[in-house]
Amino acid sequence: xxxxxxxxxxxxxxxxxxxxxxxxxxxxxxxxxxxxxxxxxxxxxxxxxxxxxxxxxxxxxxxxxxxxxxxxxxxxxxxxxxxxxxxxxxxxxxxxxxxxxxxxxxxxxxxxxxxxxxxxxxxxxxxxxxxxxxxxxxxxxxxxxxxxxxxxxxxxxxxxxxxxxxxxxxxxxxxxxxxxxxxxxxxxxxxxxxxxxxxxxxxxxxxxxxxxxxxxxxxxxxxxxxxxxxxxxxxxxxxxxxxxxxxxxxxxxxxxxxxxxxxxxxxxxxxxxxxxxxxxxxxxxxxxxxxxxxxxxxxxxxxxxxxxxxxxxxxxxxxxxxxxxxxxxxxxxxxxxxxxxxxxxxxxxxxxxxxxxxxxxxxxxx
Ligand SMILES: Cc1ncc(COP(=O)(O)O)c(C=O)c1O
Numbered sequence: 001x002x003x004x005x006x007x008x009x010x011x012x013x014x015x016x017x018x019x020x021x022x023x024x025x026x027x028x029x030x031x032x033x034x035x036x037x038x039x040x041x042x043x044x045x046x047x048x049x050x051x052x053x054x055x056x057x058x059x060x061x062x063x064x065x066x067x068x069x070x071x072x073x074x075x076x077x078x079x080x081x082x083x084x085x086x087x088x089x090x091x092x093x094x095x096x097x098x099x100x101x102x103x104x105x106x107x108x109x110x111x112x113x114x115x116x117x118x119x120x121x122x123x124x125x126x127x128x129x130x131x132x133x134x135x136x137x138x139x140x141x142x143x144x145x146x147x148x149x150x151x152x153x154x155x156x157x158x159x160x161x162x163x164x165x166x167x168x169x170x171x172x173x174x175x176x177x178x179x180x181x182x183x184x185x186x187x188x189x190x191x192x193x194x195x196x197x198x199x200x201x202x203x204x205x206x207x208x209x210x211x212x213x214x215x216x217x218x219x220x221x222x223x224x225x226x227x228x229x230x231x232x233x234x235x236x237x238x239x240x241x242x243x244x245x246x247x248x249x250x251x252x253x254x255x256x257x258x259x260x261x262x263x264x265x266x267x268x269x270x271x272x273x274x275x276x277x278x279x280x281x282x283x284x285x286x287x288x289x290x291x292x293x294x295x296x297x298x299x300x301x302x303x304x305x306x307x308x309x310x311x312x313x314x315x316x317x318x319x320x321x322x323x324x325x326x327x328x329x330x331x332x333x334x335x336x337x338x339x340x341x342x343x344x345x346x347x348x349x350x351x352x353x354x355x356x357x358x359x360x361x362x363x364x365x366x
């Protein structure tokens with residue numbers, strides 16, 4: 001229940017398209033990206049508020065993470081601070097540190113019903129001289145979808161501090177909120193300073209066929225980010241292009257069923273934690289199939305991931321993974337749990353978790 005892929009088989013229309021592609025040959029794909037895929041993405045992303053994306057504003061990637069590295073490389077300088085909101089998907093921090101930049105982390109804070117942005121921490125992060133903010137929207141691992149009011153403040157923040165922004169919107173199609181998804185760059189005021197990355201791998205469970213795209217309204221900005229990296233990335237595979245096109249054109253009903261099932265799993269998990277682990281805490285994620293569970297009240301919180309692995313036979317992601325070096329202790333005792341499996345396996349995993357941890361917790365009733 002750790003790595004972020006789903007236990008579900010590939011959507012039938014994707015399988016059909018892949019079989020046909022295998023039978024028709026595997027020569028070079030169109031290197032600039034299949035124009036049909038660009039058109040399908042223009043339509044899909046317009047639904048998120050990214051209207052009028054120019055064809056020249058699309059650059060295909062072998063996955064979303066290379067786009068994070070390309071943006072850090074091109075939009076910040078060695079030694080410079082780059083803003084993230086922690087905890088966050090760990091390659092954000094790896095991109096920053098691997099490239100010799102410094103993480104300017106603004107930890108999220110727990111609100112009444114969800115994790116929230118700490119604006120004081122954001123100001124402190126900006127004060128470190130950052131020129132780039134890395135946004136995760138929806139946010140992994142908190143499961144937050146930044147709402148309209150937060151997006152407005154984030155845009156004002158980017159403008160006030162004259163920041164470039166890379167917005168990773170990979171989880172946007174796995175949402176449980178009713179409001180339509182709004183991209184960070186939906187507002188023209190921030191379009192020319194923002195690149196957005198996304199791909200099919202979370203919604204359609206196709207991470208093994210790496211592909212992603214970096215898009216921006218400013219072809220100059222997209223070229224600035226991608227030109228130094230293009231030759232390093234190779235081209236997306238023919239199969240991945242076929243897969244993404246099939247997902248966009250025919251994958252809708254499968255995705256709808258999958259999100260409905262995941263929503264049931266999410267509610268089951270949250271109820272389970274509230275009922276059987278009252279000393280623990282979890283917010284109901286608004287998106288993603290990942291739950292960020294606070295087990296810090298457990299006497300063995302310092303070793304919680306290993307305890308679960310060794311004594312419950314349960315592999316979860318360890319909280320500190322999602323923090324930069326200096327903040328790792330702050331996230332000790334948190335775990336990230338993937339709930340994209342069958343309801344029965346999820347129930348079994350949570351029962352093991354409770355059976356391994358509960359006996360050692362003092363409830364105050366003894
Ligand atoms: C926010 C986010 N970005 C990127 C990725 C990875 O994308 P890719 O495998 O396309 O590089 C993940 C995977 O979990 C993710 O959660």
